[in-house]
Amino acid sequence: xxxxxxxxxxxxxxxxxxxxxxxxxxxxxxxxxxxxxxxxxxxxxxxxxxxxxxxxxxxxxxxxxxxxxxxxxxxxxxxxxxxxxxxxxxxxxxxxxxxxxxxxxxxxxxxxxxxxxxxxxxxxxxxxxxxxxxxxxxxxxxxxxxxxxxxxxxxxxxxxxxxxxxxxxxxxxxxxxxxxxxxxxxxxxxxxxxxxxxxxxxxxxxxxxxxxxxxxxxxxxxxxxxxxxxxxxxxxxxxxxxxxxxxxxxxxxxxxxxxxxxxxxxxxxxxxxxxxxxxxxxxxxxxxxxxxxxxxxxxxxxxxxxxxxxxxxxxxxxxxxxxxxxxxxxxxxxxxxxxxxxxxxxxxxxxxxxxxxxxxxxxxxxxxxxxxxxxxxxxxxxxxxxxxxxxxxxxxxxxxxxxxxxxxxxxxxxxxxxxxxxxxxxxxxxxxx
Amino acid sequence: xxxxxxxxxxxxxxxxxxxxxxxxxxxxxxxxxxxxxxxxxxxxxxxxxxxxxxxxxxxxxxxxxxxxxxxxxxxxxxxxxxxxxxxxxxxxxxxxxxxxxxxxxxxxxxxxxxxxxxxxxxxxxxxxxxxxxxxxxxxxxxxxxxxxxxxxxxxxxxxxxxxxxxxxxxxxxxxxxxxxxxxxxxxxxxxxxxxxxxxxxxxxxxxxxxxxxxxxxxxxxxxxxxxxxxxxxxxxxxxxxxxxxxxxxxxxxxxxxxxxxxxxxxxxxxxxxxxxxxxxxxxxxxxxxxxxxxxxxxxxxxxxxxxxxxxxxxxxxxxxxxxxxxxxxxxxxxxxxxxxxxxxxxxxxxxxxxxxxxxxxxxxxxxxxxxxxxxxxxxxxxxxxxxxxxxxxxxxxxxxxxxxxxxxxxxxxxxxxxxxxxxxxxxxxxxxx
Numbered sequence: 013x014x015x016x017x018x019x020x021x022x023x024x025x026x027x028x029x030x031x032x033x034x035x036x037x038x039x040x041x042x043x044x045x046x047x048x049x050x051x052x053x054x055x056x057x058x059x060x061x062x063x064x065x066x067x068x069x070x071x072x073x074x075x076x077x078x079x080x081x082x083x084x085x086x087x088x089x090x091x092x093x094x095x096x097x098x099x100x101x102x103x104x105x106x107x108x109x110x111x112x113x114x115x116x117x118x119x120x121x122x123x124x125x126x127x128x129x130x131x132x133x134x135x136x137x138x139x140x141x142x143x144x145x146x147x148x149x150x151x152x153x154x155x156x157x158x159x160x161x162x163x164x165x166x167x168x169x170x171x172x173x174x175x176x177x178x179x180x181x182x183x184x185x186x187x188x189x190x191x192x193x194x195x196x197x198x199x200x201x202x203x204x205x206x207x208x209x210x211x212x213x214x215x216x217x218x219x220x221x222x223x224x225x226x227x228x229x230x231x232x233x234x235x236x237x238x239x240x241x242x243x244x245x246x247x248x249x250x251x252x253x254x255x256x257x258x259x260x261x262x263x264x265x266x267x268x269x270x271x272x273x274x275x276x277x278x279x280x281x282x283x284x285x286x287x288x289x290x291x292x293x294x295x296x297x298x299x300x301x302x303x304x305x306x307x308x309x310x311x312x313x314x315x316x317x318x319x320x321x322x323x324x325x326x327x328x329x330x331x332x333x334x335x336x337x338x339x340x341x342x343x344x345x346x347x348x349x350x351x352x353x354x355x356x357x358x359x360x361x362x363x364x365x366x367x368x369x370x371x372x373x374x375x376x377x378x379x380x381x382x383x384x385x386x387x388x389x390x391x392x393x394x395x396x397x398x399x400x401x402x403x404x405x406x407x408x409x410x411x412x413x414x415x416x417x418x419x420x421x422x423x424x425x426x427x428x429x430x431x432x433x434x435x436x437x438x439x440x441x442x443x444x445x
Numbered sequence: 446x447x448x449x450x451x452x453x454x455x456x457x458x459x460x461x462x463x464x465x466x467x468x469x470x471x472x473x474x475x476x477x478x479x480x481x482x483x484x485x486x487x488x489x490x491x492x493x494x495x496x497x498x499x500x501x502x503x504x505x506x507x508x509x510x511x512x513x514x515x516x517x518x519x520x521x522x523x524x525x526x527x528x529x530x531x532x533x534x535x536x537x538x539x540x541x542x543x544x545x546x547x548x549x550x551x552x553x554x555x556x557x558x559x560x561x562x563x564x565x566x567x568x569x570x571x572x573x574x575x576x577x578x579x580x581x582x583x584x585x586x587x588x589x590x591x592x593x594x595x596x597x598x599x600x601x602x603x604x605x606x607x608x609x610x611x612x613x614x615x616x617x618x619x620x621x622x623x624x625x626x627x628x629x630x631x632x633x634x635x636x637x638x639x640x641x642x643x644x645x646x647x648x649x650x651x652x653x654x655x656x657x658x659x660x661x662x663x664x665x666x667x668x669x670x671x672x673x674x675x676x677x678x679x680x681x682x683x684x685x686x687x688x689x690x691x692x693x694x695x696x697x698x699x700x701x702x703x704x705x706x707x708x709x710x711x712x713x714x715x716x717x718x719x720x721x722x723x724x725x726x727x728x729x730x731x732x733x734x735x736x737x738x739x740x741x742x743x744x745x746x747x748x749x750x751x752x753x754x755x756x757x758x759x760x761x762x763x764x765x766x767x768x769x770x771x772x773x774x775x776x777x778x779x780x781x782x783x784x785x786x787x788x789x790x791x792x793x794x795x796x797x798x799x800x801x802x803x804x805x806x807x808x809x810x811x812x813x814x815x816x817x818x819x820x821x822x823x824x825x826x827x828x829x830x831x832x833x834x835x836x837x838x839x840x841x842x843x844x845x846x847x848x849x850x851x852x853x854x855x856x857x858x859x860x861x862x863x864x865x866x867x868x869x870x871x872x873x874x875x876x877x878x
Contacts, residue, residue: 101857131812221824243825265873271866307865362839368848368874372867376855379564380839391654392676394837404827406795406813415801422809424534432740433704434805440698441801
């Protein structure tokens with residue numbers, strides 16, 4: 013298998029790295045136009061439109077949208093019918109994810125100044141949230157956990173899940189995950205029509221305040237379009253891993269860690285940095301040896317050949333610099349004292365430290381969220397968290413004394429900006445001296 | 446002046462309220478196309494393209510983009526040349542805004558579980574941020590303070606401001622505000638070309654990680670398009686105020702508070718809720734009486750007539766419910782014990798409590814940010830803050846013991862999802878039992 017082999021000492025390395033990372037989430041105009049029409053239709057015709065699109069695209073045959081709601085009893089039955097090992101794993105993972113996210117809850121705060129003026133921030137939860145879950149082969153119960161639990165921990169009152177069921181086929185693991193998370197309502201709808209139903213509300217589907225969860229290009233385009241009417245999470249690109257090894261890792265482990273990213277899809281990206289050329293050789297050999305056993309080897313091969321790389325660095329300090337440029341979604345630090353090294357990392361979605369900490373543990377059950385910023389957006393964004401389902405209101409209560417000092421400052425600045433009503437409003441609060 | 450007068454007890458009130466709030470930030474396709482072309486051109490030709498657009502749109506005559514950078518000395522000269530009262534007001538406001546925002550700084554955290562597994566979140570600042578400041582009549586120094594100070598408090602290394610200078614005219618208050626905030630570099634460029642320069646970087650303008658600040662429809666469309674390449678703040682709609690009065694407020698003060706919002710622009714919205722019909726009458730009379738003195742009375746009249754309303758409510762509890770539906774950008778609670786009442790408020794950008802706390806104080810100098818969620822987006826979003834210039838990385842360091850328990854859970858779930866490399870990667874960390 014031909015995987016790109018780079019060396020930071022080579023002329024042209026910077027350009028090669030840039031080319032390796034280049035990925036434009038092209039917005040397809042034809043998809044966007046289809047989505048715009050569906051959204052408009054759902055907005056004006058509600059249930060009727062959602063029902064028509066669902067019956068057409070998912071080959072269902074419902075008469076009323078209400079028939080596409082899954083009752084709570086069915087969710088719980090799905091959970092109870094799972095093989096015990098799966099049910100227990102799902103519950104254990106949910107418990108750990110919940111514990112970790114409880115640490116993220118933001119609290120209101122305020123303080124009072126010497127003159128009695130009170131300032132602060134009041135933190136409240138969103139009222140109602142929509143959770144999009146893809147149907148078909150990419151239906152991941154872990155994704156339900158990672159999106160639903162933070163919302164519930166934040167105190168969201170009502171969590172509405174939508175999941176397309178092409179040909180009426182339901183994924184029992186996904187329904188079980190919804191039961192574990194306490195999802196309030198589940199509708200078997202998907203695509204832009206489901207996003208529209210959540211954003212605008214219909215006779216049957218309640219309007220939400222924010223929509224989260226992954227989806228295909230139609231779902232992504234629909235989320236972009238309804239942004240502003242409702243909140244949305246980041247539109248994610250292909251998944252990526254960057255492994256930094258000191259060269260003393262087990263090459264088979266490292267190769268499998270790269271596979272665990274590459275198997276997601278052909279566009280996924282797996283990159284290894286090490287100062288040891290020997291280790292890079294060993295990983296390359298291990299990749300060749302192990303890939304033939306992987307059920308998803310076609311995807312792995314395409315991903316590694318087109319977007320993967322084994323990069324020799326001068327030393328670990330240089331690896332940190334490159335990592336900060338890449339701002340990877342997942343970063344494995346496979347080295348001694350990874351905790352100290354993590355201090356050098358400025359931009360990454362999640363940092364996995366030490367040789368025992370493979371990304372897969374974090375994907376399912378370590379506790380932190382697996383919804384992470386992709387495509388270098390870790391430079392400015394964060395993992396999905398409880399904070400995405402809470403928001404803040406500024407609190408301002410100015411005392412009579414405070415109004416004197418602040419009123420003069422505000423009036424001076426307001427006159428400077430030509431906003432006389434602002435100035436007059438502040439001046440009304442001034443007491444005659 | 447004809448201002449809408451509503452009563453919650455009237456049939457059809459809900460529909461009237463909905464119509465009053467209806468505001469679609471229509472995305473103009475022709476603007477979007479112009480913007481797409483400018484961005485593409487700036488991305489490929491860099492400085493040259495930015496220079497051409499700037500000379501054309503702003504009627505400047507620069508030969509090199511570097512000529513459009515304002516040296517630090519010029520910023521400080523602008524500050525020193527201000528009338529002392531203005532300079533002191535600007536510095537006092539900046540000091541208060543800084544103190545408040547320092548309370549928002551997020552800290553890293555982690556905890557260690559019984560088996561030695563460490564979990565947490567590492568908080569870091571964005572490296573470089575772009576601040577868009579509109580030119581011409583809407584050039585507000587207070588806007589520079591409110592956008593620049595949180596970024597600096599967060600620890601952003603480099604803050605790059607862009608401000609168009611049509612016909613080469615610079616606003617000394619804006620330059621002075623940049624000096625007060627410690628803005629690192631200022632370029633006299635604007636429009637979609639400035640957004641493109643910041644998002645992609647050019648030979649002269651460094652690439653940033655996030656772009657914040659208000660702008661016209663071209664700037665908003667450009668920000669939407671570069672979102673993903675860089676972070677952006679919310680695209681704001683027209684400004685709004687909701688005043689809730691118990692009927693014992695001074696009607697002149699309340700009228701002026703409504704003006705202070707209405708004077709912003711014709712689309713601004715000012716709404717008053719009170720259980721007292723008498724008080725609504727008094728405010729209506731005061732509006733008529735006071736508006737004739739206002740330099741911006743044409744804007745105020747248009748805004749109040751088209752988008753304003755005086756609404757009689759059953760009681761203050763009902764006012765809270767309506768306020769939560771509206772989710773106003775600015776909410777004034779003009780009543781006794783406003784602090785207790787604020788507990789009923791779920792959705793608002795900023796809550797101004799007590800009769801002395803007019804919005805204008807918060808716009809300039811109380812301390813909290815004046816960049817707030819508009820058009821009902823306070824249902825899911827927050828004031829601009831230090832947290833918008835920081836981001837989090839998950840920290841995961843699984844102990845050898847932790848890898849045993851977590852490895853089994855992860856493998857079970859991974860097999861359930863058909864991701865065998867994930868499972869194998871977790872299983873490699875299991876020790877033989």
